[in-house]
Amino acid sequence: MAQLKLEKRGHTALITMANPPANTWTKETLTQLRDAVKSLEQDKNIYALVITGEGEKFFSAGADLNLFASGDKAVAAQMSAIFGEAFETLTAFRGVSIAAINGYAMGGGLEVALACDIRIAETQAQMALPEAKVGLLPCAGGTQNLAILVGEGWAKRMILCGERVTADKALQIGLVEEVVGTGMALEAALLLADKVAEQSPPAVAACKQLIQKGRSAPVQTALPLERELFVKLFDTKDQVEGVQAFLQKRKASWING
Numbered sequence: 001m002a003q004l005k006l007e008k009r010g011h012t013a014l015i016t017m018a019n020p021p022a023n024t025w026t027k028e029t030l031t032q033l034r035d036a037v038k039s040l041e042q043d044k045n046i047y048a049l050v051i052t053g054e055g056e057k058f059f060s061a062g063a064d065l066n067l068f069a070s071g072d073k074a075v076a077a078q079m080s081a082i083f084g085e086a087f088e089t090l091t092a093f094r095g096v097s098i099a100a101i102n103g104y105a106m107g108g109g110l111e112v113a114l115a116c117d118i119r120i121a122e123t124q125a126q127m128a129l130p131e132a133k134v135g136l137l138p139c140a141g142g143t144q145n146l147a148i149l150v151g152e153g154w155a156k157r158m159i160l161c162g163e164r165v166t167a168d169k170a171l172q173i174g175l176v177e178e179v180v181g182t183g184m185a186l187e188a189a190l191l192l193a194d195k196v197a198e199q200s201p202p203a204v205a206a207c208k209q210l211i212q213k214g215r216s217a218p219v220q221t222a223l224p225l226e227r228e229l230f231v232k233l234f235d236t237k238d239q240v241e242g243v244q245a246f247l248q249k250r251k252a253s254w255i256n257g
């Protein structure tokens with residue numbers, strides 16, 4: 001995995017986009033991301049994943065624009081399909097995904113962060129979906145996921161007007177949940193991932209499923225599902241472990257099952 005590095009630290013997986021100079025997405029890096037997340041899905045010991053960019057300047061500048069220079073429609077179809085596969089696999093990850101935005105997050109670089117559950121940005125980071133400026137559109141979930149997070153107004157400013165936002169503005173509009181100092185995003189993300197590991201993994205997976213369900217299902221459908229998944233948690237050993245650990249005033253020891 002040359003352009004996408006994967007390492008495991010306890011219950012957390014760290015994915016580093018490492019495709020210099022701007023950590024751009026290509027068919028290869030997107031395939032590597034998809035395959036990495038699929039492999040993590042199978043690893044019951046991993047409860048969270050953190051994604052960041054190598055170097056100090058770029059989280060990711062999005063798709064490698066060299067790929068679209070010739071106007072080849074077959075490349076467009078292939079790239080949009082693999083973008084969808086990779087980022088939807090990431091969104092569906094049963095654990096918690098955290099983007100540690102250490103620099104520019106542009107186009108598909110911001111869209112990978114939008115596909116995550118939580119975003120932490122360094123103070124100097126800048127974010128945009130500038131595809132229309134180069135005759136393209138955000139095809140990796142951006143038109144939907146950005147509007148869900150920040151509302152239609154800011155999504156339209158960013159997508160239709162090409163407005164680039166600073167980390168502080170991103171915090172203000174709800175695009176990121178935390179802003180930290182330069183060089184601190186990874187550490188902050190790993191600390192948050194440690195908090196995830198204190199929660200019951202099956203409970204986290206069920207809660208994530210329910211929150212995501214709420215995007216498309218009416219509340220009359222989502223509320224019965226919430227009750228159903230609550231009862232289903234009682235099939236897991238971690239449910240009894242969690243409650244007993246509280247009553248016995250000790251730390252729970254999860255088995256993810």
Ligand SMILES: C/C=C/C(=O)SCCNC(=O)CCNC(=O)[C@H](O)C(C)(C)COP(=O)(O)OP(=O)(O)OC[C@H]1O[C@@H](n2cnc3c(N)ncnc32)[C@H](O)[C@@H]1OP(=O)(O)O
Binds near residue numbers: 021062064104109134
């Ligand atoms: C579905 C998804 C679609 C998409 O994602 S479409 C792509 C959307 N992304 C963009 O439009 C961002 C393009 N990049 C930029 O606008 C700028 O970069 C920045 C504002 C982020 C930073 O500007 P500055 O500080 O001046 O750096 P620099 O010299 O432009 O970039 C350093 C090197 O990185 C290359 N690079 C940057 N972004 C891309 C890219 N998206 N595709 C291919 N190369 C890119 C440059 O060309 C250059 O390279 P060299 O040093 O050889 O001149």
